Structure formats: structure tokens, C-alpha cells
Amino acid sequence: MKPFDPRLLRYASASRSVFLLGGMLGLVRTLAILAWSWCLAQAITAVALPALGGFGGAAGRVAEGAFTPEQLPFLIGGGLLALCVRSLAAWGMDAVAARGAVRVKTQLRAAALDALDGRSPERSDGRSDAELATTLGRGLDALDGYFSGYVPQLVLTLVATPILVVAVLLADPISGITVLIVFPIIPVFMILIGMATQAVQDRQWAQLQRLSSSFLDAVSGLATLKIFGRERRQSARIAAETEEYRSRTMKVLRVTFLSGFVLDLAGTFSIALVAVTVGTRLVNGEFPLGLGLFVLLLLPEVFIPIRQVGAAFHASTEGLAASGEVFSLIEGNAGAGSGIDTAADPVAADPTAVTDLSAGAPVSGASTVAPDGAVRFSAARIARGDRDVVGPVSFSVSPGEFVALAGPSGAGKSTLLGALLGFVPLSGGALERPAELAWTGQRAGLLQGTVAANVALGAEQADADRVRRALDTAGLPELPGDRELGAAGAGVSGGQAQRIAIARSLYRAWSLGPGTALLLDEPTSALDRATEARVCAALRAEAESGRPVLVVSHRQAVLDAADRVERITAATAQEGTR
Known part of the structure; x- marks a missing residue:
């Protein structure tokens, strides 16, 4: 003092x-x-x-x-x-x-x-x-x-x-x-x-x-x-x-x-x-x-x-x-506070190179931009302190592919997405990713305001037609864009909140073009079978439009809809098939 x-x-x-x-x-x-x-x-x-x-x-x-x-x-x-x-x-x-x-x-x-606001969600600074x-x-x-x-x-x-x-x-x-x-x-x-x-x-x-x-x-x-x-x-x-x-x-x-x-x-x-x-x-x-x-x-x-x-x-x-x-x-925002070494990341040196568009914030991490627009893990390992929690992991998602990432709880599936987004640094190996990412996490992360404002979060001005299209595609044709939500998205059900989050990632992906990778973490965990099938069809359509789609999920319907299933454990990753 x-x-x-x-x-x-x-x-x-x-x-x-x-x-x-x-x-x-x-x-x-x-x-x-x-x-x-x-x-x-x-x-x-x-x-x-x-x-x-x-x-x-x-x-x-x-x-x-x-x-x-x-x-x-x-x-x-x-x-x-x-x-x-x-x-x-x-x-x-x-x-x-x-x-x-x-x-x-x-x-x-x-x-x-x-x-x-700029720190990693995976921070480990010990502050409650x-x-x-x-x-x-x-x-x-x-x-x-x-x-x-x-x-x-x-x-x-x-x-x-x-x-x-x-x-x-x-x-x-x-x-x-x-x-x-x-x-x-x-x-x-x-x-x-x-x-x-x-x-x-x-x-x-x-x-x-x-x-x-x-x-x-x-x-x-x-x-x-x-x-x-x-x-x-x-x-x-x-x-x-x-x-x-x-x-x-x-x-x-x-x-x-x-x-x-x-x-x-x-x-x-x-x-x-x-x-x-x-x-x-x-x-x-x-x-x-x-x-x-x-x-x-x-x-x-x-x-x-x-x-x-x-x-x-x-x-x-x-x-x-x-x-x-x-x-x-x-x-402590950079380095010890966030758990990310931005100085070692050539992509993070340019805050516009890779963007977590779901949150509208720049990301960082040990990664490079893939020239072919693919998502690629090469013997990637992630550690917490002195202990490896994921890896080595090797798989890829090419543009036009819809790949599901499966494995037991705690195997590190969400952690791999965090590495792609720059929230978690790699302790070994390498990963490549497209120049732009659109992401939906396990939590909807809705804010107080209109549904349209939540879907277009991060945009300077919401495109009403694109918001409507995103909501329809995510299975919410009946939800008006001008509906007001309370604190933390109060006023909609869990399933509706999850679909609004999916609509948000779709809105961002469409805003940036077909080369943007689409990453989703348990996007259908709160949905019924019919709505889940509709979301899977929408993800299939996004892959066919030429973008890589990577989905973390335990749901069999999602695994069945994917082109390929990658199954991982806490120590390794294996390439699987449908």
C-alpha cells in the first residue's frame, strides 16, 4: 500500500x-x-x-x-x-x-x-x-x-x-x-x-x-x-x-x-x-x-x-x-489476468483479424489464419496449470462440412472451442481457423432490450430483414423482433433463449459472408425433437453454403445430422464417422 x-x-x-x-x-x-x-x-x-x-x-x-x-x-x-x-x-x-x-x-x-469486458471468459485470476x-x-x-x-x-x-x-x-x-x-x-x-x-x-x-x-x-x-x-x-x-x-x-x-x-x-x-x-x-x-x-x-x-x-x-x-x-x-487483463499470451499470437496482434462475433469482442490465442478457410487442430494440447486437460487433438473441418464434436462431459469439447475463439491458449501443437468466427455458447447470454437488439448484438445498426430471417431459420417465426426482454433475457423460455442465441450467430455469419466459420456449443440441449431437426437442417444449409460448421453436442439427432463425428476424451481425439 x-x-x-x-x-x-x-x-x-x-x-x-x-x-x-x-x-x-x-x-x-x-x-x-x-x-x-x-x-x-x-x-x-x-x-x-x-x-x-x-x-x-x-x-x-x-x-x-x-x-x-x-x-x-x-x-x-x-x-x-x-x-x-x-x-x-x-x-x-x-x-x-x-x-x-x-x-x-x-x-x-x-x-x-x-x-x-476484454478479458477471457476462461480467466483464472481467483476473483469472484x-x-x-x-x-x-x-x-x-x-x-x-x-x-x-x-x-x-x-x-x-x-x-x-x-x-x-x-x-x-x-x-x-x-x-x-x-x-x-x-x-x-x-x-x-x-x-x-x-x-x-x-x-x-x-x-x-x-x-x-x-x-x-x-x-x-x-x-x-x-x-x-x-x-x-x-x-x-x-x-x-x-x-x-x-x-x-x-x-x-x-x-x-x-x-x-x-x-x-x-x-x-x-x-x-x-x-x-x-x-x-x-x-x-x-x-x-x-x-x-x-x-x-x-x-x-x-x-x-x-x-x-x-x-x-x-x-x-x-x-x-x-x-x-x-x-x-x-x-x-x-x-492483469492481458497475460496473467486472462490466461492468454497475446504477444505470442500473430493473429491477436491484429484485433480485427479474428473476431468473436457472438460477443462482438476481439479474440486472441495461439493460432493462425487458415489460407483455405478451414478449422484445423494439429496435435493441439491445452493445459490447466501443470496438467493437460485436452489433447493431443488432431482433426479438421473444411468449408462445406458439418462436423459434430462429441465425447464425455469434461473431456474438453468446450475448451477446444475456447481455444478457437482465443479464450484459452494452447500448451502444445497448433490450430488454424478462418479469419472470422460466429459463435454460440452453452449459455444464451441475452441482454435487456429487444429481441432484434440481441440478435444483432455488436452491429452498429440492426438489419431488420436479416434479423427476421435469422429468427425464422432458428425456429422462431412467431417471435417479434421488437419484443422487449428483461434483465438477462427474462421474458422468454429456455428453448426460446437458446434459439435467439443461434439466430445471433447466424446473423453474424451472414453479415460476414460464406467464409465465416460457425461454432455452436450444445445449441439444441433445451429444444424438442421437431425444433432440433429444424436447427440441424439450418446448420446443414449453412455448411452447404460453403462455410465450416463445428457443433459440440451430446444429442444423437445432431450427431446423425453431421457429415462426420469427432469423438474425444480428456487425453486424445479420434476421428469418427457417421
């Missing part, structure tokens, strides 16, 4: 303006502090010296450089003006930070969602949906505290502290040297306390993630829990997770309060040390009163930013922890 992560500037351009404008306003505020401290010190001196026995009546250098009482209105007016400028600059910094926080959160969420929702929701919302509290104080520490230390050093070298000696004590305490804070904050954030996952699991399986009478046990489990989160939150608060106390104590001792030396010299008449008061008024301003930046940092650690996960999510 870093006090400032440079990746923030890279992924959230709005943060740059926050630091730039904050720095400018911080400089204005610092100059106003200098003017206010000088005017106030001189005004107090002008009032106090006559009370000490007449103007100039004090001994030694006490009255050196003092203003006369007649100049008091000028000093008071200057001090008030400086105070107003200081207040406006402080308000401006808070406003810039607050508005910047909104823009930064928006940009980080957009970047993270783009990363999620509940963890992602917590990170992108509450986690990023916690950045409000980081920007509204921590960033302004960080800017002041970087801008104001050096200027004020130089001012003290020029006004009184002895006090300035003392400040330079005692000032590093506070950062040392901050580092030590920050290490303790990081440990407790990381545990608190991990507990929040577990609590979110537990709640989502309980809600998702509520019907099953009710059937078996186990809902009370899950309630007790969530209550225990909540209590653990409360306990860890209290530990974070204890460390935060302790850090504030330690930083205030260190700052107070440092100020007192300088004040004693200034006071001693004033009593001995070795130091001008006006200059001494100026130094004493500046001392708290020197230490306030570094003390407050420490306290604000501890109050914003949750947002920092969440932003770190967001950065990892964004950067």
Missing part, C-alpha cells in the same frame, strides 16, 4: 489536474500564510512594545524593525486580506479535490470495466463476482476520503513545507536548523505506523471481501438452502463474518487514533523545542520581538501539513487498498 501510486496518473487523467491545480492553490495558500503571519506578528509587536515601557523602551534588540502604532491599520488590513486569500485557497483545494475524486472514480471504474463488485463499488467510493483529505495535505506537504522551512531558516537560522533536525522524526513515526496500518487494513479488506462473497453465495443458493433447511446455518455464518469484520475495523480505528496521537505529540515537542530557544533569546534581548513572533507563528504551519497528511493517510487506507486491486485488475 503506497501513500501515492504513480499508476493513478496513468489510468485516471483527472488526477493530474487535481495535483496541478492543488499545487498552484497550495502555493497561493503558502504565500498567504507567510503574509498573514508577518502582518499579525508586526501588529502584535506594534501594540505590545508601548505596553513594555514606551515604543522602543524594551531592552536589547527587542524593538528592532518594529512598526509604529500609526501603521497598525495597514498591518491589520494586510493580515485580513491574507487571511481571506488563505481561506479561499483552502476552499479551492477542497473543491478541486472533491470534484477530482468523482472524475477519478469514474475513469478508474471505466478502465476496470473495460478490462473485465462479489469481490469485483465490492472493489468497484464500496472500494472505489472510499477514494473520496483519499482525495478530499489526504491529497490536499500531501500537496501542502510537498509545496508549503519546503517554503515555510526556508522562510524560518532565513528569519532565524538557529530556529531553522532546529526545525531541520527535529522534522525527520515525524516521517519516521509515519513510516513505522504506516507499516502497522497496512497489515491491519489488508486484513480488514480481505475480511470485507469474504463477507461479500458469503452473502452472495447465500443469496444465490437461498432456494436450495430453504429446501434442505440450512438457511439458519448460513445466517449464523454471515453473522460470524460480520462480527469478524467489525473486530478488524475497530483494530484499524485503534491504529488510526494512535497514529494521530503520536504524530501530534511529535509535532508538539518539536514546536516546543524551537519555541523555548526563541523565548530564551527574547528574554535576553538577543532577538527582535516581531521576528520572534513571526517564527513562532510559522512553526505550527511548518508541522501541520506533515502531521495531517499522516492522519489523513490512515483514514483513506481502504480506498488505497481498493485502488491497488483496481490497478491489478486493469493491468
Whole structure:
């Protein structure tokens, strides 16, 4: 957990303006502090010296450089003006930070969602949906505290502290040297306390993630829990997770309060040390009163930013922890996050070369474009970690062929399709594929909107005639294209949803021409025999139009309709016949 992560500037351009404008306003505020401290010190001196026995009546250098009482209105007016400028600059910094926080959160969420949208469905990064929702929701919302509290104080520490230390050093070298000696004590305490804070904050954030996952699991399986009478046990489990989160939150608060106390104590001792030396010299008449008061008024301003930046940092650690996960999510989209090495794929280097048209997203993977437009596996192997789960597999689907891929559940049939689509990298062997792919997965993947919008998903503008033709071909002549679907395609049956997904892949294949390969994963699992026969006839017609058609299926009707059946196990593939 870093006090400032440079990746923030890279992924959230709005943060740059926050630091730039904050720095400018911080400089204005610092100059106003200098003017206010000088005017106030001189005004107090002008009032106090006559009370000490007449103007100039004090001994030694006490009255050196003092203003006369007649100049008091000028000093008071200057001090008030400086105070107003200081207040406006402080308000401006808070406003810039607050508005910047909104823009930064928006940009980080957009970047993270783009990363999620572009990742492989076969990702294995270990993040659950509940963890992602917590990170992108509450986690990023916690950045409000980081920007509204921590960033302004960080800017002041970087801008104001050096200027004020130089001012003290020029006004009184002895006090300035003392400040330079005692000032590093506070950062040392901050580092030590920050290490303790990081440990407790990381545990608190991990507990929040577990609590979110537990709640989502309980809600998702509520019907099953009710059937078996186990809902009370899950309630007790969530209550225990909540209590653990409360306990860890209290530990974070204890460390935060302790850090504030330690930083205030260190700052107070440092100020007192300088004040004693200034006071001693004033009593001995070795130091001008006006200059001494100026130094004493500046001392708290020197230490306030570094003390407050420490306290604000501890109050914003949750947002920092969440932003770190967001950065990892964004950067993990390619490579470790998706499980795909795009650098090794000459096809993936051109995002338009091969397209998963069912989802409208570019694909990648270890594959090349087949010059003859065929789908071809050559001793292809796919591994999960150190274990091969598919292969070696060798078979091909030529343009004009309708091939069925069969085998027991878990043999890796869908994984082979994932390799074709670029979702899964090959661990050995090679595969070739046409330049364009149209795909239907085991899940329909419908979205809220019209049926036509779901069929033409990814197209800039839906072709109404082509949508109608696709629905008719998929066995939905009675379903109107303007029918509205609810969330996740609510409003149609499972069989209708499956046929809409088939219509989507047909629409895409027709949009790209006869060379587009058609890939379908269990397309008829929810269909009756008559509808299944109609879909098989449509697939046969697509193959006869000159495109390769590869269908994963357990259904005998699909296997009977295919030109050839490829049967695979988890370890090998064999070419079969009808």
C-alpha cells in the first residue's frame, strides 16, 4: 500500500489536474500564510512594545524593525486580506479535490470495466463476482476520503513545507536548523505506523471481501438452502463474518487514533523545542520581538501539513487498498489476468483479424489464419496449470462440412472451442481457423432490450430483414423482433433463449459472408425433437453454403445430422464417422 501510486496518473487523467491545480492553490495558500503571519506578528509587536515601557523602551534588540502604532491599520488590513486569500485557497483545494475524486472514480471504474469486458471468459485470476463488485463499488467510493483529505495535505506537504522551512531558516537560522533536525522524526513515526496500518487494513479488506462473497453465495443458493433447511446455518455464518469484520475495523480505528496521537505529540515537542530557544533569546534581548513572533507563528504551519497528511493517510487506507486491486485488475487483463499470451499470437496482434462475433469482442490465442478457410487442430494440447486437460487433438473441418464434436462431459469439447475463439491458449501443437468466427455458447447470454437488439448484438445498426430471417431459420417465426426482454433475457423460455442465441450467430455469419466459420456449443440441449431437426437442417444449409460448421453436442439427432463425428476424451481425439 503506497501513500501515492504513480499508476493513478496513468489510468485516471483527472488526477493530474487535481495535483496541478492543488499545487498552484497550495502555493497561493503558502504565500498567504507567510503574509498573514508577518502582518499579525508586526501588529502584535506594534501594540505590545508601548505596553513594555514606551515604543522602543524594551531592552536589547527587542524593538528592532518594529512598526509604529500609526501603521497598525495597514498591518491589520494586510493580515485580513491574507487571511481571506488563505481561506479561499483552502476552499479551492477542497473543491478541486472533491470534484477530482468523482472524475477519478469514474475513469478508474471505466478502465476496470473495460478490462473485465476484454478479458477471457476462461480467466483464472481467483476473483469472484462479489469481490469485483465490492472493489468497484464500496472500494472505489472510499477514494473520496483519499482525495478530499489526504491529497490536499500531501500537496501542502510537498509545496508549503519546503517554503515555510526556508522562510524560518532565513528569519532565524538557529530556529531553522532546529526545525531541520527535529522534522525527520515525524516521517519516521509515519513510516513505522504506516507499516502497522497496512497489515491491519489488508486484513480488514480481505475480511470485507469474504463477507461479500458469503452473502452472495447465500443469496444465490437461498432456494436450495430453504429446501434442505440450512438457511439458519448460513445466517449464523454471515453473522460470524460480520462480527469478524467489525473486530478488524475497530483494530484499524485503534491504529488510526494512535497514529494521530503520536504524530501530534511529535509535532508538539518539536514546536516546543524551537519555541523555548526563541523565548530564551527574547528574554535576553538577543532577538527582535516581531521576528520572534513571526517564527513562532510559522512553526505550527511548518508541522501541520506533515502531521495531517499522516492522519489523513490512515483514514483513506481502504480506498488505497481498493485502488491497488483496481490497478491489478486493469493491468492483469492481458497475460496473467486472462490466461492468454497475446504477444505470442500473430493473429491477436491484429484485433480485427479474428473476431468473436457472438460477443462482438476481439479474440486472441495461439493460432493462425487458415489460407483455405478451414478449422484445423494439429496435435493441439491445452493445459490447466501443470496438467493437460485436452489433447493431443488432431482433426479438421473444411468449408462445406458439418462436423459434430462429441465425447464425455469434461473431456474438453468446450475448451477446444475456447481455444478457437482465443479464450484459452494452447500448451502444445497448433490450430488454424478462418479469419472470422460466429459463435454460440452453452449459455444464451441475452441482454435487456429487444429481441432484434440481441440478435444483432455488436452491429452498429440492426438489419431488420436479416434479423427476421435469422429468427425464422432458428425456429422462431412467431417471435417479434421488437419484443422487449428483461434483465438477462427474462421474458422468454429456455428453448426460446437458446434459439435467439443461434439466430445471433447466424446473423453474424451472414453479415460476414460464406467464409465465416460457425461454432455452436450444445445449441439444441433445451429444444424438442421437431425444433432440433429444424436447427440441424439450418446448420446443414449453412455448411452447404460453403462455410465450416463445428457443433459440440451430446444429442444423437445432431450427431446423425453431421457429415462426420469427432469423438474425444480428456487425453486424445479420434476421428469418427457417421
